[in-house]
Amino acid sequence: MAFGVPQLLAILPELFVVGMAMAILVLDLYLRPSQRGITYTLTILTLLGGAALAAYLIPAQSQTILYQHFIHDRLSAVLKVVLLGMTAVAVVYARRSLQRLAMFRGELFILVLLATAGMMLMASAGTLIMAYLGLELMSLSLYTMIAMDRDSVPATEGGLKYFILGSLASGIFLYGLSLLFGASGSLELAVIAEHAATEGVDDPLLVMGTVFVAIGLAFKLGAVPFHMWVPDVYHGSPNPVTIILASTAKLAAFALLMRLMVDGLGAMAPQWQEIAAGLAVLSLIVGNVVAMAQTDIKRLLAYSAIAHVGFLLIGMAAAPAASDGYMAPVLYMIMYTLMGAAGFGLIAIMHKRGAAGERIDDYAGLSQTHPWMAFMMLILMFAMAGVPPTGGFMAKLYIFQAAVQADMIGLAVFGVVMAVVGAFYYLRVVKTMYFDAPEAAMTPDRDGLARGVLSVNALAVLALGIMPGPLVDLCLYAVQGL
């Protein structure tokens, strides 16, 4: 049963994306620069096609195939749909801004597709090897994408910094994986899970492995104290790449976290729950407090991303004891992916006579010059702050509900207080857009598609606060297979 049509069907979305990446790679060689639009369109269609396939192939029950390397279950399928869909959205946002940076090249789109393939493998990893391969495929593609803006010093610095620190984290992660392998004698998550259930804390190798893996994942998620790269990399990266870094790459890291910590080390939950709670507290403090001092909007959102990881980790810490299980963190992460993609997407779409405007002050008076864009940003800022009636509030509500249910009321209270601290800097952006006099001439790209998709994306964040039912049900459905 190792290899056959059912197995191929399960990995069809991955095969499709990788196959199309190869095809586009070849096709792009024959295109003139003026025809690059074809590559762009094909990339979006590939991502959307992959999302459709993943949605169509959602399995009724969990399967582990291809010599246990590949888990095909509801969670992975749902996360892949979001990953592919939101990457497509990110590519749509990126068009004009890539052209401005002279990055509208075939290689970039190939790298996007390969990074996405890596993300998909992370969501489906059934063995440690697959987990590591998926992670590295994504990371290497991202490093290159950041550094593609060759003439920009911040981008080069950001790419290099991400590469060096990312390699260090990968090393720690890999070391953790090797300890897990040493402890259990197997690369398969299922075997490791059994071993963890029988041995648990009595096996020091397993405990050490858990800690190292947790550190590696915390780095990829950008949780304090492993967050140092986040502001510099987000800030230095070309705007279009930041969209992917902040949204789908983060979701993929979360998917990997679910695979390793829940599927593999679920029995070690009492241990990593404490780690998650500690990281959550630190992330909330550092993310929210440092964000207040930022004058650059990308850095501000980078620190806000760190704070959001804090909320996510509250959910992870509480999830094993909550009645809805991992629904709350999954919901939170998907909601953040929507908000992050739209937020950074808007920054990528806005420009100041061809130059990216990245200071918060560049947005002064936006509500008078471009009221619709300002309104979209308003929705996103209040959503990130967790103010009803936006989706950001609903996501936080479920996180706090899980925390209270898990008897972590202290953590919940700390979280809500930090949400208030966070509200301050989001309000500052709103203040700049709505209360200050118009200053610099920031304009959105003349790209109807990107603006339309951005509007849909931001309005979806609002609508999910008014009608969260469908997304909540989807997340519940996704975690029921665990």
Added chain:
Amino acid sequence: MEQLPLLSLSIWLPILGGVLVLALGPGRDDMARWLALVVSGAVFVVTCLLLVGFDTGTAGIQFGESRPWITSLDIHYKLGVDGISVLLVLLTSLSTVVAVAASWEAIQTRVPMYMAAFLIMEGFMIGVFSALDAVLFYVFWEAMLIPMFLIIGIWGGTNRIYATIKFFLYTFFGSVLMLVALVYLYTQAGTFDILELHDVQLSLGEQVWIFLAFLIAFAVKVPMWPVHTWLPDAHVEAPTAGSVILAAIMLKMGGYGFVRFSLPITPDASHELAWLVIALSLIAVVYIGLVALVQEDMKKLIAYSSIAHMGFVTLGYFMFNPQGIAGGLIQMISHGFVSAALFLCVGVMYDRLHTRLISDYGGVVNVMPVFAALFMLFGMANAGLPGTSGFVGEFMVILGAFKVEPWFGVIAATTLVLGAAYTLWLYKRVIFGRITSEHVANDMPPMSRREKWVFAPLAALVLIMGIWPAPFLEIMDSSVLNLVEQVNQSKL
């Protein structure tokens, strides 16, 4: 007629109307004004229908609506009003009409957005008073911060940005702790239905924590001393209509929260910690009354007087007897009329001279006699003169307080002296005397017809409620008795 979902209508009509006004886009100022007036007028009519169909014989929920909203947490879109909330809904819709009419000429920039903000906020506020699901309540409660944040921040005075951010963060901080309390209640009761939460059994320890979380949320909103400092700033910087809504409605939400959540859900903790609330209320009445006396800015003076009057409301609630609670509620309604009218009075003068400092005025009666008479009426109501609405509530609360502990009554009664002192002194300095400057002589034309119409309903209501408060009391009577029974029944 019976089938019409009046509450949903009065929530969504203004919100949709607001979106429509917003969609008019910049430039169509007059159309935005008229549309806003028509929509808010229509909402007022709808809420009047609530009153017409209201059955005063029962403490139960009327005009109830319920449908599942978020099934996984058993959250419902559940609405309904009782004798307490129906009056507040009506107060909201009336105040919004007044606010729209009062901003007719004072607001000249970004008019559609301004009007839309008020309409959308009206929908949220009515939602707060009619929500019977805790999450729905919380959503409305928080959502209304957004339009108010923009109103103060865009159309406010010179120091508006500091004021509006302070306002937002203060109230946001207060409410998030309430969210944790609500979620905790959910884990205990398995429901967010407010009426079912009234019956959930809680130990004293749990009740105390929940009570404190609620207290922070509602005390910030009311606002009670010492978390009142956002209010003077917000009032001073807000445009006139913003102050009207702040004073008339937003403060009432805190008071409403006490009767809807704190008293019935945590009755034992309410008794246990009544001393705290009573102490804070009396401090507000006396100390803030003294603070009001020395203000040089008219809006600030009225803002402090609002805090003192709201101290009366909370004092009344924590007497746990029908006189105290009904008195507190009457005081809330009356204060809604009176403080709104006083802010409008300041607005009328500010529109003419563009200053709020008392020292810039003097002898206004010589140039604006009708205005002086109206200001006199509302000033008297603010001081609690018999025959005005201000007297009824204060009298009932003092009566309720005397029943519990005479000293509370005695201290509370000082408000009659202090209120008269700061109001009359303000009145004397601004209205009477000789004309102090040529600005007053030349730049203060008599009130326009529109301005008079804005004041007319408020003046009428202040007098009606003062002379014949029975209908108001009758509407809330059964609900108040029911509440008194709930709060005096131990859950232990």
